Amino acid sequence: MWACLHGDFGAAFAQHPLGPVMFIAATTLGPLGAAATVSRLCRTALRRVATLANEFHVWSLVLVTTLVVWIARFFGAFGGPVEVSSPLMTLLGALGA
Numbered sequence: 001m002w003a004c005l006h007g008d009f010g011a012a013f014a015q016h017p018l019g020p021v022m023f024i025a026a027t028t029l030g031p032l033g034a035a036a037t038v039s040r041l042c043r044t045a046l047r048r049v050a051t052l053a054n055e056f057h058v059w060s061l062v063l064v065t066t067l068v069v070w071i072a073r074f075f076g077a078f079g080g081p082v083e084v085s086s087p088l089m090t091l092l093g094a095l096g097a
Helices: 009-015 019-035 040-055 058-074 087-095
Strands: none
Touching: 009 019, 019 040, 040 058
16 A cells, blocks of 8 residues: 555555555545545445446455465465564574474
8 A cells, every 4th residue: 555655556566466456446435435424426426336346246356356366375476475474483483492
C-alpha cells in the first residue's frame, strides 16, 4: 500500500501481485462506503457495485486468484517463499534447540 501511495506500482507488484489491485479497491470503495452513510446517491452506487460483484462472481474470482498467488509464492514465484524469522526462533537457535 505504501508503494502504491507513492506511485510505485512496480514495487508494490513485486512485494505482492495483488497489492495494486487491493490499493485501487480500497481507494475507490473505501471512500464510497464512508460517504454512503450520509448520501443516498453513494448508497445507490455502492448497492450497484455490490450487485455487479455478485452477478459476475467477483468474490469467487478474488478467492481463486488469492489462492493461486499464495500457491505460486509457496513454490518460489513472486519472490517467495520468504524466510521467516522471529525473536523466538532466534532465542531457540541461540539455546541450541
